[in-house]
Amino acid sequence: MVLFYKYSEMFITVTSRADLARAVTQAARGLGRVWHASGVQELQDHSRGNLSCWKGLIIDFRDYPRERFRLVDQPSWLSGAVLVVAVVEESQGELLFDLARRGVRTWLPGVPDGAFLRETLEGLLREGQERPGGAFLARKFANDNARKQPRHEPSCHEEDGVLHALGGVSAAGRALQDAVRGASASGLPVVLTGESGAGKQVVAQAIHALSPRRDKPFVDVNICGVPEGLFESEFFGTVPGAYTGAVRRKGYFHSARGGTLFLDEIGDLPGTLQPKLLKAIEQGSVYSVGSDESRRVETRLICATNRNIENMVRTGRFREDLWYRIASIIIEIPPLRDRLEDIPLLASKILQALGKAEVILAPDALAALQHRRWPGNVRELKSVLERSVLIPDAPGRVREILRSRDLVFSPKITSRVWTEAAEGDYTGDLYEYERRGDHL
Numbered sequence: 001m002v003l004f005y006k007y008s009e010m011f012i013t014v015t016s017r018a019d020l021a022r023a024v025t026q027a028a029r030g031l032g033r034v035w036h037a038s039g040v041q042e043l044q045d046h047s048r049g050n051l052s053c054w055k056g057l058i059i060d061f062r063d064y065p066r067e068r069f070r071l072v073d074q075p076s077w078l079s080g081a082v083l084v085v086a087v088v089e090e091s092q093g094e095l096l097f098d099l100a101r102r103g104v105r106t107w108l109p110g111v112p113d114g115a116f117l118r119e120t121l122e123g124l125l126r127e128g129q130e131r132p133g134g135a136f137l138a139r140k141f142a143n144d145n146a147r148k149q150p151r152h153e154p155s156c157h158e159e160d161g162v163l164h165a166l167g168g169v170s171a172a173g174r175a176l177q178d179a180v181r182g183a184s185a186s187g188l189p190v191v192l193t194g195e196s197g198a199g200k201q202v203v204a205q206a207i208h209a210l211s212p213r214r215d216k217p218f219v220d221v222n223i224c225g226v227p228e229g230l231f232e233s234e235f236f237g238t239v240p241g242a243y244t245g246a247v248r249r250k251g252y253f254h255s256a257r258g259g260t261l262f263l264d265e266i267g268d269l270p271g272t273l274q275p276k277l278l279k280a281i282e283q284g285s286v287y288s289v290g291s292d293e294s295r296r297v298e299t300r301l302i303c304a305t306n307r308n309i310e311n312m313v314r315t316g317r318f319r320e321d322l323w324y325r326i327a328s329i330i331i332e333i334p335p336l337r338d339r340l341e342d343i344p345l346l347a348s349k350i351l352q353a354l355g356k357a358e359v360i361l362a363p364d365a366l367a368a369l370q371h372r373r374w375p376g377n378v379r380e381l382k383s384v385l386e387r388s389v390l391i392p393d394a395p396g397r398v399r400e401i402l403r404s405r406d407l408v409f410s411p412k413i414t415s416r417v418w419t420e421a422a423e424g425d426y427t428g429d430l431y432e433y434e435r436r437g438d439h440l
């Protein structure tokens, strides 16, 4: 009986206050069952060390905050990935920083009204998205131990984690997640199109990570980097002695055996090499340079391009038969300007990857980021954040909150500020300096 309830519950509140328990129960109507624990011990007893099937843990930090830090300090007893929402008083600003340092990025200032709370719970069900505006900064607990276990099928939480990392609050972002989920399950060859920096390689890795091939290699090849004369050796391998000084090379197809071969910039594959790739795909086997024996190709192909290959096919610059072989599924990655709502989540992932997970984007900084056109897409967003968090400390700057004035959009200005600051010309507030335009 206990087990039945355990797996049908979607949300848990940890609170000794009736207002939160009541509000969550009402807001969750029709979404899922709620279970209430009055404290950490009760939660642990009830869960028996396993929270993997729950979607959200709503922890009340208004009372007993130190006791409840145990939940976010030691996530090792969580067997999957559970999203955490912290409920705090408006006055508990310090507490927010402690929580952010522990990776909790979703918080509510007190008990919100029903519609707002329901929206939060729906957000948790949609794989824990972040909302624009800075008040909602989401973070999913990932259980490192669980990830280390080799598995052939991703668990629901691993799938959530991979898709979550792509963004997906916006309609375009959600459509992308659906496409990735479908492509990874199908095993068919995929072509990823989209502007430079939109995340084609990141999406290719996500498809691989969600596919049954996930425990096998993901081999990433940029076609532009392969010299034309070495194509066969690089792709199909070489046997020792094939020519003077030849050493054994596995070749990309063989290196990616059982896994995924990602061919970036496929639109740049020279016309002379297109038939060679087509033959390997059609025959399902390749000959290493210097070998008479063919080897089976057991690799899934994912290709990417920012060129319009359909146009190239029409004008004879790309072989039609090769195009149909590689493009069973075409996924167009939306440009960042079409998914501005995803910026809070993307920014938080990028900051984490930069080792700056403690940095919180203030609402005005998020608004500034969401009002740009981003011609360089996610790559440009990453550069702006890198410059903004890696710039030397200016006097009086609070490093853990990034405000719009701290954002360094132009690399040119930054380098001048760096140089002049290093030369001692500048000693004041960096933002004031940029705002006054002294450096221009």
Ligand SMILES: Nc1ncnc2c1ncn2[C@@H]1O[C@H](COP(=O)(O)OP(=O)(O)OP(=O)(O)O)[C@@H](O)[C@H]1O
Binding pocket: 165, 166, 167, 194, 195, 196, 197, 198, 199, 200, 201, 202, 203, 264, 304, 305, 306, 346, 349, 350, 378, 379, 380, 382
């Ligand atoms: N969802 C994401 N989360 C975090 N970082 C991302 C995401 N998408 C893209 N990036 C970052 O943006 C940069 C560009 O991404 P990526 O190389 O995948 O783009 P691309 O479309 O393949 O670009 P190009 O066409 O120029 O090769 C990378 O540094 C990548 O880490």
